[in-house]
Amino acid sequence: MIDLRILREDPDLARASQSARGADPAVVDRLLSADVARRAAVSTADTLRAEQKAFGRTIGRASAADRPALLERGKQLSAEVKAAEVAETEANQVLAAAHLAIPNLIEGAPAGGEQDYIVVKHVGTPVEFDFPVRDHLALGEGLGAIDMERGAKVSGARFYFLRGVCAQLQWALLNLAVTTAIGHGMVPMVPPVLVKPEAMEGTGFLGEHADEVYRLAADDLYLVGTSEVPLAAYHSDEILDLSSGPLRYVGWSSCFRREAGSYGKDTRGIIRVHQFDKVEMFSYCRPDDAAAEHQRLLGFEEQMLAAVEVPYRVIDTAAGDLGTSAARKFDCEAWLPSQRAYRELTSTSNCTTFQARRLGVRYRDEDGKPRVAATLNGTLATTRWLVAILENHQQPDGSVRVPAALRPGLGGREVLEPVR
RNA sequence: GGAAGCGUGCCAGAGCGGCCGAAUGGGACACACUGCUAAUGUGUUGUGCUCGCAAGGGCACCGAGGGUUCAAAUCCCUCCGCUUCCGCCA
Numbered sequence: 024m025i026d027l028r029i030l031r032e033d034p035d036l037a038r039a040s041q042s043a044r045g046a047d048p049a050v051v052d053r054l055l056s057a058d059v060a061r062r063a064a065v066s067t068a069d070t071l072r073a074e075q076k077a078f079g080r081t082i083g084r085a086s087a088a089d090r091p092a093l094l095e096r097g098k099q100l101s102a103e104v105k106a107a108e109v110a111e112t113e114a115n116q117v118l119a120a121a122h123l124a125i126p127n128l129i130e131g132a133p134a135g136g137e138q139d140y141i142v143v144k145h146v147g148t149p150v151e152f153d154f155p156v157r158d159h160l161a162l163g164e165g166l167g168a169i170d171m172e173r174g175a176k177v178s179g180a181r182f183y184f185l186r187g188v189c190a191q192l193q194w195a196l197l198n199l200a201v202t203t204a205i206g207h208g209m210v211p212m213v214p215p216v217l218v219k220p221e222a223m224e225g226t227g228f229l230g231e232h233a234d235e236v237y238r239l240a241a242d243d244l245y246l247v248g249t250s251e252v253p254l255a256a257y258h259s260d261e262i263l264d265l266s267s268g269p270l271r272y273v274g275w276s277s278c279f280r281r282e283a284g285s286y287g288k289d290t291r292g293i294i295r296v297h298q299f300d301k302v303e304m305f306s307y308c309r310p311d312d313a314a315a316e317h318q319r320l321l322g323f324e325e326q327m328l329a330a331v332e333v334p335y336r337v338i339d340t341a342a343g344d345l346g347t348s349a350a351r352k353f354d355c356e357a358w359l360p361s362q363r364a365y366r367e368l369t370s371t372s373n374c375t376t377f378q379a380r381r382l383g384v385r386y387r388d389e390d391g392k393p394r395v396a397a398t399l400n401g402t403l404a405t406t407r408w409l410v411a412i413l414e415n416h417q418q419p420d421g422s423v424r425v426p427a428a429l430r431p432g433l434g435g436r437e438v439l440e441p442v443r
Numbered sequence: 444g445g446a447a448g449c450g451u452g453c454c455a456g457a458g459c460g461g462c463c464g465a466a467u468g469g470g471a472c473a474c475a476c477u478g479c480u481a482a483u484g485u486g487u488u489g490u491g492c493u494c495g496c497a498a499g500g501g502c503a504c505c506g507a508g509g510g511u512u513c514a515a516a517u518c519c520c521u522c523c524g525c526u527u528c529c530g531c532c533a
Contacts (some may be wrong), residue, residue, distance in 0.1 A: 084462095093513075
């Protein structure tokens with residue numbers, strides 16, 4: 024939810040943000056009028072309640088003889104209060120709906136849609152192989168380590184088995200990510216991956232992208248698409264102590280996505296799948312620190328990319344491609360030789376106070392007053408990274424060189440050899 | 444899955460249907476006293492919404508949501524959570 028105070032003072036800011044996202048600026052005016060209407064309704068109900076309260080006290084003190092007449096008036100007041108409260112509730116609902124309809128205000132993101140990103144920088148140089156390039160699935164199958172057919176047999180399309188060295192490679196990668204994060208002072212977490220509607224709603228995943236989310240109707244729970252969700256809800260309705268800096272967590276979890284609307288896209292291999300593992304960073308900080316914290320998270324991501332030795336670029340995502348909660352987002356995209364393209368491996372979002380406002384996450388400022396905190400998240404490693412690692416480190420015979428940082432997790436092996 | 448009990452402010456812990464936003468104790472903070480610390484004394488010690496330039500008002504909140512009543516922390520219902528016991532599965 025955006026800050027209503029800011030909206031009242033500077034509605035143009037919100038209109039401009041909507042336009043930059045390619046979204047409808049009119050929702051801003053709907054929210055403004057809902058806000059005015061709600062305040063009027065609240066005021067009316069408050070006044071009536073005050074009257075009823077005061078009058079009720081006189082009944083308590085009245086003599087038995089006077090009571091019947093007073094009770095009569097009391098009933099009238101009660102009915103008036105009830106009516107006012109119904110109006111108040113309706114006004115609140117209208118406001119809440121209008122409030123939820125507005126995504127976070129962008130902060131520095133370039134205007135436009137998916138293609139309008141800005142490339143911040145390139146790191147590393149794509150290797151030109153002097154032999155026929157294999158894609159990650161061909162390599163993984165050659166290693167006997169990615170099994171899509173049995174994934175489909177057991178669970179359907181976009182499911183897979185990692186076995187042997189790819190299973191190990193994933194563990195090595197995720198372990199390295201967690202170890203790196205702990206080294207930077209983050210608290211490691213294994214979060215629940217089934218969450219209540221409030222957690223999903225609070226993190227902004229039940230808006231436009233609701234059909235991306237698996238829902239267990241029988242239990243009214245959702246499977247998370249990222250551990251950002253439980254990590255954000257972890258401190259919901261709490262007042263945090265941020266006096267000694269941001270609170271940083273790193274979660275390791277499986278992630279589940281329906282991939283609705285992506286039929287035909289990335290159908291080969293494990294680039295786009297319904298279930299994958301991810302190590303995710305999550306920070307709670309003061310709003311003034313959020314932009315700097317965002318850069319820090321990006322830095323940690325780049326450190327991981329350097330460790331796996333793949334060429335990548337960093338993009339500043341355009342407003343229209345931001346999630347509901349994000350004010351700004353940087354993606355790191357690795358070079359995939361098989362596609363001769365950069366594909367997203369990490370994504371770090373600054374959600375400013377948007378998620379925290381919904382989730383009730385606050386901190387105390389210098390004066391001891393509660394304020395809404397800012398939240399940020401960022402990817403440190405995912406199953407998809409295996410794609411970039413396999414492809415960029417492939418050798419003519421279908422073997423794959425193991426980046427030095429991952430060797431400890433593979434029993435020290437320097438090269439993964441094909442089994443056939 | 445069945446049964447019982449419980450759910451109040453930072454913590455502990457009271458609370459006849461009106462005088463309870465809430466006793467009391469502890470903690471924390473401020474001031475005073477003391478050579479320092481400790482002890483002692485006094486005071487402060489919630490959040491949200493709303494009106495107001497401000498001072499300061501008003502309303503709401505006692506696990507959540509409904510209901511009864513002129514009036515509910517207090518009565519009733521549902522749900523959630525915790526504890527204990529029984530059963531079942533690992």
